[in-house]
Amino acid sequence: xxxxxxxxxxxxxxxxxxxxxxxxxxxxxxxxxxxxxxxxxxxxxxxxxxxxxxxxxxxxxxxxxxxxxxxxxxxxxxxxxxxxxxxxxxxxxxxxxxxxxxxxxxxxxxxxxxxxxxxxxxxxxxxxxxxxxxxxxxxxxxxxxxxxxxxxxxxxxxxxxxxxxxxxxxxxxxxxxxxxxxxxxxxxxxxxxxxxxx
Amino acid sequence: xxxxxxxxxxxxxxxxxxxxxxxxxxxxxxxxxxxxxxxxxxxxxxxxxxxxxxxxxxxxxxxxxxxxxxxxxxxxxxxxxxxxxxxxxxxxxxxxxxxxxxxxxxxxxxxxxxxxxxxxxxxxxxxxxxxxxxxxxxxxxxxxxxxxxxxxxxxxxxxxxxxxxxxxxxxxxxxxxxxxxxxxxxxxxxxxxxxxxxxxxx
Numbered sequence: 099x100x101x102x103x104x105x106x107x108x109x110x111x112x113x114x115x116x117x118x119x120x121x122x123x124x125x126x127x128x129x130x131x132x133x134x135x136x137x138x139x140x141x142x143x144x145x146x147x148x149x150x151x152x153x154x155x156x157x158x159x160x161x162x163x164x165x166x167x168x169x170x171x172x173x174x175x176x177x178x179x180x181x182x183x184x185x186x187x188x189x190x191x192x193x194x195x196x197x198x199x200x201x202x203x204x205x206x207x208x209x210x211x212x213x214x215x216x217x218x219x220x221x222x223x224x225x226x227x228x229x230x231x232x233x234x235x236x237x238x239x240x241x242x243x244x245x246x247x248x249x250x251x252x253x254x255x256x257x258x259x260x261x262x263x264x265x266x267x268x269x270x271x272x273x274x275x276x277x278x279x280x281x282x283x284x285x286x287x288x289x290x291x292x293x294x295x296x
Numbered sequence: 297x298x299x300x301x302x303x304x305x306x307x308x309x310x311x312x313x314x315x316x317x318x319x320x321x322x323x324x325x326x327x328x329x330x331x332x333x334x335x336x337x338x339x340x341x342x343x344x345x346x347x348x349x350x351x352x353x354x355x356x357x358x359x360x361x362x363x364x365x366x367x368x369x370x371x372x373x374x375x376x377x378x379x380x381x382x383x384x385x386x387x388x389x390x391x392x393x394x395x396x397x398x399x400x401x402x403x404x405x406x407x408x409x410x411x412x413x414x415x416x417x418x419x420x421x422x423x424x425x426x427x428x429x430x431x432x433x434x435x436x437x438x439x440x441x442x443x444x445x446x447x448x449x450x451x452x453x454x455x456x457x458x459x460x461x462x463x464x465x466x467x468x469x470x471x472x473x474x475x476x477x478x479x480x481x482x483x484x485x486x487x488x489x490x491x492x493x494x495x496x497x498x
Binding site: 112123 | 329330358359362366367370371373374377378381382385386388392449450467470471
């Protein structure tokens, strides 16, 4: 009996010390991680809507027209005089191995302004080329896979090998990204038309 | 002095954890597709192994034999979590790529194996040296494999282009099968050269 108590006390003391140390390290690293995430988000927003714009979070929920695609946070893009230029959606779409999280910027006139992949676990050398800035689907014009969405109308079909150039050997990734962009475009355009004059 | 150096050397070649003991190979195959992944993994692995060995050896007199494994796991898990938090804060993009394998250092058999086989039976200073030796042994192997795989599979080393643009990368080198291929070749090469050395001595 005494033996068991002794074992429990030893293990308890060691675990408590370990817990205390972890709490300290967490306190120290949490603000750094948070600041990095904020900076990465800011850079991402600027990448899908380059220019002198103001970004603010929109407290609305948009329903995705595609059941496989979900939306996270939504950001409003305004020019310096406060006119609505477009909105950016944080989109999650099912990738080849894990969900792909990306930012999709949609113009008020119903075209895609830019797409950036935030998180993905696609196969290196194949699906991972979706976010490779040196992988061109159109080598002559130097258009990247994500770059080809710029200026595309949200009413387009967004089907790889038809109106979207697919990544060689990565049809699943190409389809997943196209579906995500399409869903975000449709939902965002619908919202902006309703919001109208604001 | 000489036997202290021998403890370090032991981890680098004669009992190299990857090439000779051949344990903990799962993460070796997974993180060696790019040099930057291998570098971060080496850091996390060395951090956890060295500190765990030091702590385990310094409290070994108070560890009751019956619950030594749970205690090793608590110590190792603590350092793994610290390594993961530090990597997340300071190397966020690489951390995102190999997050899973850093967290899995906690169940890496090299670390629990060294805690049990070495640190639990030896003094603090010797355990520190053993940790350093084993970490160096692990790191040189995975960085070598990563350099070979990234060079032929992507034409770069640590994201710096080395091969001319005309070189068509062999994709298989950065996909998992090549992890086994390169590892196997390295194991064969080391065994062969050790054997040759032994014969030369005779």
